[in-house]
Amino acid sequence: MTAEQDERAFRALTQKITRARGLACDAYKDRCLRRRIGVRMRARGVHTFADYGRVLDADAREYDLLLDALTINVTKFFRNVETWRALAPRLEALWRERQGRVRAWSAGCASGEEPYTVAIALAEAARATGQDALLARARVDATDIDRASLERTRAAEFAEATFSEMPAELVRRYFTAEAPRRPLPELQGLVHVAKHDLTTEPPPDPPYDLIVCRNVVIYFDRPMQERLFAQFAAALSPGGILLLGKVETLFGPARDRLVLEEPRERIYRRSEA
Numbered sequence: 237m238t239a240e241q242d243e244r245a246f247r248a249l250t251q252k253i254t255r256a257r258g259l260a261c262d263a264y265k266d267r268c269l270r271r272r273i274g275v276r277m278r279a280r281g282v283h284t285f286a287d288y289g290r291v292l293d294a295d296a297r298e299y300d301l302l303l304d305a306l307t308i309n310v311t312k313f314f315r316n317v318e319t320w321r322a323l324a325p326r327l328e329a330l331w332r333e334r335q336g337r338v339r340a341w342s343a344g345c346a347s348g349e350e351p352y353t354v355a356i357a358l359a360e361a362a363r364a365t366g367q368d369a370l371l372a373r374a375r376v377d378a379t380d381i382d383r384a385s386l387e388r389t390r391a392a393e394f395a396e397a398t399f400s401e402m403p404a405e406l407v408r409r410y411f412t413a414e415a416p417r418r419p420l421p422e423l424q425g426l427v428h429v430a431k432h433d434l435t436t437e438p439p440p441d442p443p444y445d446l447i448v449c450r451n452v453v454i455y456f457d458r459p460m461q462e463r464l465f466a467q468f469a470a471a472l473s474p475g476g477i478l479l480l481g482k483v484e485t486l487f488g489p490a491r492d493r494l495v496l497e498e499p500r501e502r503i504y505r506r507s508e509a
């Protein structure tokens with residue numbers, strides 16, 4: 237098969253997936269799509285994109301397995317704990333300023349560890365300012381495209397391994413003692429779970445004081461990343477914070493509105509104007 241034929245077959249397959257399941261494949265990096273589709277092709281013992289298309293036609297469950305492979309959802313509580321340490325004093329200041337009315341969005345929340353990390357970081361800000369009683373004023377929107385991840389976020393039952401980066405003291409303070417651990421009800425009350433596709437839908441409920449979108453945009457191509465960054469900048473309140481993943485960098489027009497405050501931790505701040 238020539239490179240051109242391979243490319244044509246790949247396009248036909250990704251268009252088929254988009255038509256069947258609404259996943260905007262053209263927003264993702266080709267390299268990434270090819271690798272993930274390759275995983276499923278090997279699992280089903282087929283060698284061409286066309287043959288894999290026939291597998292999808294014959295077995296609708298294969299679409300679910302493919303979508304699981306495409307939306308890889310590895311996550312942890314307090315992932316890159318130093319980032320959350322750097323964020324803490326900023327959240328405290330926001331908390332004080334907004335008197336607890338802090339609205340956060342975990343975009344691409346996977347199985348829930350990230351939005352609950354945000355909820356705990358807010359609870360700690362409330363505690364540090366002596367305003368625990370105001371915690372219910374805060375809100376964390378937790379969104380993802382992947383249905384199974386959203387179900388796990390709603391179930392909010394977490395296995396021990398996912399706490400490996402989280403300070404033990406915080407685990408004791410905010411989770412039940414027995415396995416699988418569950419966050420305390422006051423944290424669960426803050427987290428609102430919804431299905432949302434970052435590539436096709438506007439931010440769910442702006443303005444936000446904190447947007448956390450980590451290890452998601454790396455899968456998108458550059459034009460989609462630029463568009464998303466511009467949407468995040470517009471969805472943030474003045475003085476609001478954007479947190480990206482450790483290997484992600486903001487570019488495009490959003491750089492005019494978002495100031496890089498902590499380069500190592502990818503903490504950006506929306507200018508007041």
Ligand SMILES: C[S@@+](CC[C@H](N)C(=O)[O-])C[C@H]1O[C@@H](n2cnc3c(N)ncnc32)[C@H](O)[C@@H]1O
Pocket residue numbers: 307308309310311312315343344345346347350379380381382385432433434435449450451452455481
């Ligand atoms: C590697 S996980 C990152 C989880 C978490 N943010 C973290 O850093 O630990 C990537 C997540 O992005 C989600 N995702 C992929 N494409 C998406 C899209 N178009 N819209 C919303 N979420 C998407 C996946 O389902 C997955 O849960």
